[in-house]
Amino acid sequence: MSTLAPTAGIDWDRVRADFPLLRREVHGKPLVYFDSANTGQKPASVIETVDAFYRRHNANVSRAVHALGSEATESYEATRTRLAQHVNVAANELVLTSGTTFAINLVAYSWGLSNLKAGDVVLLTRMEHHANIVPWQLICERTGAKIRVAELHPDGSLDLDALHAAMTPDVKLLGVAHVSNVLGTINPVAAICREARKRGITTVVDGSQALPHMTVDIAAIGCDFYAFTGHKMCGPTGTGALWARRALLESMPPFLGGGEMIKEVRLDEATIFNDPPHRFEAGTPNIAGHIGLGAAVAYLDGIGMDAIAAREAELLAHLTEEMQSVDGLRIIGTAAKKAAVVSFLVEGAHAHDLATLLDLEGVAVRSGHHCAHPLMKFFGVPATCRASLAFYNTHDEIEAFIAALHKVRRLLG
Ligand SMILES: Cc1ncc(COP(=O)(O)O)c(C=O)c1O
Structure with a gap:
């Protein structure tokens, strides 16, 4: 060995x-740049990929049959595949988003509005970023569900006994950061999600600060949703993804309406929505940014x-x-x-x-x-x-x- x-x-x-x-x-x-948790710096390969896209390939995705349109679509979808391999999930379970904030709002407005009701509890840890708190507050206001907070030890680690004790039958959703953006604490998310799953609780893991630092195997974590952002992992701003199991994505209604997320728009009957992940990607996405994120993942995998x-x-x-x-x-x-x-x-x-x-x-x-x-x-x-x-x-x-x-x-x- x-x-x-x-x-x-x-x-x-x-x-x-x-x-x-x-x-x-x-x-x-x-310069001593010690602010990478805020946003990461970009290697030349990422900068050059974005530059080359606008110089040579710029076109919209999934709309045009011409050569440039096909090139843009191929590169954009190649990013999805590359990202999916990087985190060990299937590409058709990965929704490309503008980052974690969008990804968690997508879960809150699509899954949350359809699944939460008065009497339900959303359990969040004390160390969540506002992006994994405020969307839930907004959804709780609309559904009557309540937020419960899981506390920490003084060293900034999660009190796991208290967290498990807080997983009572009225808890429908648990939101937990994989890594705290303030403390750096790495949470044992696989063990936490296992406990949640035993109790039928849906889990959302905020992976924003995990992907830049470590191997993340989403399949091994066993969560229901995993959100992350591209700009902290050497990619351009306005990029990121939400992962969820295919069956879960298929059960969810669209969050935003517009182009790309439909199969057929009908004015006299109900519009037919696209299949996931495109159902959740309304409008023209950040094409160059995501292609740049593909280059970032290739760069990280290279090291x-x-x-x-x-x-x-x-x-x-x-x-x-x-x-x-x-x-x-x-x-x-x-x-x-x-x-x-x-x-x-x-x-x-x-x-x-x-x-x-x-x-x-x-x-x-x-x-x-x-x-x-x-x-x-x-x-x-x-x-x-x-x-x-x-x-x-x-x-x-x-x-x-x-x-x-x-x-x-x-x-x-
Ligand atoms: C833990 C955590 N969650 C969510 C976010 C929000 O990410 P974004 O602004 O890229 O959507 C950040 C960014 O600072 C973060 O550190």
Whole structure:
């Protein structure tokens, strides 16, 4: 059996050189981009694919029989196939969307409006992004269902006993993040979905922060819906997908009406809708963006998600250790299983001031509530700073970030 580490033989400097933007300076300093949980940077192959689409192939999909139309449709559908292989599902179960927000709204408005009623409960974890909370609030208002919250341990891991205890017979849907965008906590979604399935609860997993960091095998997770976004995994903005089992998709009514989602529009009788996944893809989609996402997946597969996970684990360990050297710094989210996302606060400094001063040192981190108000409330803070890494970051950047943190700490007294 091979004992080679998944990162063996990978020249990470060469990988980094694939990202043109990472060569730039900010405020006269080399850029340290630690905001990949917000949006990821794009390798040249993705940028060139989008450029080539508009220069050579631009046409609408599924509408024209001419050569350009066929080329555009083929490349667009090839992305669906490539993405499906990447997450181990069938291509005809993958709805291409503008991202996770759209995907979860699709589940809420299509599945939720038809399946929830007064007396039902939607169970959400405390660490959900607003994209997996607000759509459910809107649907609960309309159906009379209620939201219940599953709480966390102080380290930012899910209290699994409490979560299982909260799965009472009135719970119809469970929404859970695969990886927290604020804490980096990796949730044991396969085990959680198994418990939910035993109780007949439909599950929606928000995979936005999982796909950029690790191998995701949706079939092995055993959820009902899995949503993800393309721009955090090296793809263009406005791309992403929703996966659901074919039978479930077939049982769902359309969410938006328009072109592409119909078989036949009749004015004197009911319109006949298209089969999934096209039933849920009304209107002209983000064609160039999704073709770019196909290139992003090809790029990630070329490196290998296990190698990416191992590289990021190394960077996270280095970052976490070095951050302990900064006086008054508190890391929020210290669960044992984490992706390379570190939220922190420095005593006496507001998160926005910290981020602004770090920016002057060339370091890009995000500050704010990270679209997770309920989680901020749990930790009793209005905002945090968040350093989020990707495989294209380096150990030298971690050193530069720590030096900048020490400098900012001195400046703030
Ligand atoms: C955990 C999580 N869910 C959902 C979203 C929303 O993704 P998008 O804005 O791409 O739809 C994000 C983006 O920050 C996220 O981190």
